[in-house]
Amino acid sequence: MTSTTRVVVVGGGYAGVLAANRLSRRADIDITLVNPRPAFVERIRLHQLVAGNDDAVEDYSAILTDRAKLILDSAERIDAAAHQLRLSSGAFLGYDYLIYAVGSTAPVSTATPGALENAYALGELESAQRLAARLTDVPLQAPIVIVGGGLTGIEAASEWAEAGRNVTLVTGALGPSLAKGGRKSVAKRLTKLGATVVENATATQVGPDRVVLRDGRALPSAVTVWTAGFGVPTLAADSGLSTDRLGRLLTDETLTSVDDPSILAAGDAASPSGQPLRMSCQLAMPLASHATDTVLARLAGREPANLNPASVGQCISLGRHAGTIQMSHFDDVALPMHIGGHLAATIKESVCKGTLSFLAKEARKPGSYFWPRGGKRAKLLKKGPVGV
Template identity: 70%
Template sequence: MTATRIVVIGGGYAGVLAANRLSQRGDVDITLVNPRPMFVERIRLHQLIVGNHSATDEFASVLAETVRLVVDTAERIDADAHQVHLRSGEPLTYDYLVYSVGSTAPVPATVPGADRFAYPLGEWETARHLTGRLAETPTDAPIVVVGGGLTGIEAAGELAETGRHVTLVTDVVGPSLARGGRRSVTKRLTRLGVTLVDGAAVASVAADHVVLSDGRRLPSAATVWTAGFGVPGLAAESGLRTDRLGRLLTDETLTCIDDPSIVAAGDAASPSGVPLRMSCQLAMPLAACAADTVLARLDGATPRAINPASVGQCISVGRRAGTIQLSRFDDIAVPAHLGGRAAAAIKEAVCAGTVTFLRKEARSPGSYFWPRGGGRRRRIARAAHEAQAAR
C-alpha cells in the first residue's frame, strides 16, 4: 500500500511537534521543510544576543527518526497540483500539507531608517546580526530597545543585566499583563537600571540615535526592534486566503478554508479569522490539533475543534528574576502573578520543558497533552461565522 505523503513547512515548535505527532502512524511518509539545518529555540533569542545560550538544538535531538528533514525554503504552494515548490531542488508532492511557517518580527517600512539601522529580534539570523553588532559596541554605549511587549521586556532585562545602558521605548510596558504583573516587570527593569520611556513612539532611526514622535532624540549605539509581529507571505503569495496579517484562514479544526488537504499550525494559523496569541505556549497545542486533524481524516473520523487553554505568560527579566502572569483559560490576564527568583526558575523550566515535550513526542508520538479551555472559544468562533454569514 502506498504511504500517505505529508509535507510540513516550517521546523519551529509547531512544525516539529506536528511532524513528530504524525509519525505515530506507520503508513505515512513525513517530510519537514525548514530553511535552517538546526532547530531554533526562538524563546531564547534574547539570551543568544548576550551570549548565555546558543538558542539552537540539533534536529536529530528533537525530531522523530522517521521524519525526513529537507533543508530548503518553500517558495510556493501549488494547491491544485498538491506540490510545494522549493528554492532549490524538485518540488515536493503531498497528500496533506501542514502549514507551520511561524511568525516574523519585521521593522516597519513607515519608520524612516528603521530598515537600515534597527535590529529586529524575532528570527535567528537577525538575532545573530544583533549579536555581532553588540560585540562591536562598548559596554557603556547606550542601547535603545523599541517595544514593550514580552520580547522587548526580556531583551531589555537581559542586556541591562550584563551592564548595558538600556532605554526601553514603548507606548505601554507589558500590554498583555494585568496591573500587578506590569508593576512587577517595571520594578525589576528599573532595578536593573533600564530607563523606561513609555507613552512614546519612534519617529525615525539613525546609526547613532532614535528620534521620538515628540521630537526627543535618544542616543543609541544599537537599536533593538521588538515592536510587532508579522508572518511569512507564503500563503497569500500562493493564492490561499489569509487574514489581514497574512495568517492562513482555517476553520476550527485548523483546516484551510480553500483546501481540505492543507492544515495550519502555530502563529501562522487564523482559525475562523480569530487567531490565538502568537506564542510558543499556544503554538504547540495548535500543532497537536493540526496533526490530529490529519490523523482523524486518515482514519475516516471527524476532526476535533481547537480549544487550547492558556495558563499564563512567563517573562524573564534577566537571569535572576522574572514575572509569571496568570491568566484565565481564554488567555485573559487575571490580577495574580509571581515575581522574583522563583518566577525566573519557573521561566527557565518552561523554556527547557518545551524542548523536552518535543523530544518526548519524537520518542512516543501522541503523548503530548495540553489542557482544553472553556466554552469561550466556541462562542467566539460561532460569532465570527455568524458575522461572516451576515456580510
C-alpha cells in the first residue's frame, strides 16, 4: 500500500507556483496551492498596468501544473503542532510539509504623516488597479510625485514619464543597489523622458495636493505614489514561528524553519540563517526550487543540500524603449558594468516573458528549471546573522 505525502504551498506568486510545479516530479505527492486571487500576478509589470500597456496578470491554467489543487482563500494561521493551516473561510488543511511562499508587500509608510491617507502603493495588484483608476481622472500635465528611488520607483517614473506624465521622483539615493555607471544610465534616461529626480531628500509629510520634504520644500502633487521599502505578510509571526525583524521566516541553509522540520520557506518571506537574499523575482525562484528540492530529498531519504544561489544582475525597464542591465558578482554586489539603451529594454522584456515561460515549462516538465550556483553563501554567513 502506497502512502501520499500532502504538501501545502502558501502563496501563488513566482516562488509558490514554481514550488508547486516542481513538486509534481513525484507522483505520490498531493499538492495544494493556497492563494487569495484567481489569477497569477506579474508583479514586475505592475507599473505597466498603471500606464495602461499591460494587465500584469496571467491565468493559472497556463503556468500551474494540473497536479496542483488551487484553493482561493487566505491563510490565517499555521498550527505547526497539529500540522494544519487555518484559512480565512474557516476551513483547515492538513499537511505533511508546508512551503511558506507568501511573498512580500509594499505598503505605504505609517510613520510619515499623511502618507497612509494620501499616497498610493504600487507593489500589489489591487493597489496598482486603484492607482490606475485614479489616474484616469488626472490630466497628463498634473504633477505626480513618486517617493522612493529603488528599482520599483525608477521603473514607475520612467514608464509614466514616457506616457507623457509629469513625474517627480523623490529619493535619498537613486538606484542605491546599482554601480555608478548604472545609476548614470538610469538618471540620463529619466532626464531624457522629462522626469525630475530630487535626490538627498526625505518626504516628511504627504498632503492631498503636495509632498513636504525635510528641508521644507513643498512639491505639488496631484497623485503621490509610495515605492519606498518592502514588508512581508505577518502569517509566520502570527503563527508563533521564529522570524527576523522584518517578519521573514527564519530558516537554516536548507530553507527549513528553525522551529519545525515540516515547514520550509521560499521567496521574499524567507530568511535563511538571518541573512536573507535581496527581495526579487530573480532570487525568489531559485529559493523556491531549493525549498522544493529539500522536500524531495527528504522523501527520497537523502540529505538536503545547503543554499548557494548566484545573482547575475538587475534588469531595469526605463519605459518601453530603453533599459539598464546592471551586471553583478554572484553574491549580488554590483559590478562596474552595465548595458543600456534599446538593447537593455529588449533583454528586460525577454526576461519578463521568460519568467512565465520558466514557470510553464516547469509545469510541463518538472525539474527542468535550473539557476546559476556559486553565490558564496558560506562567505556571507561568516559576517554573522543580521535582521534577527
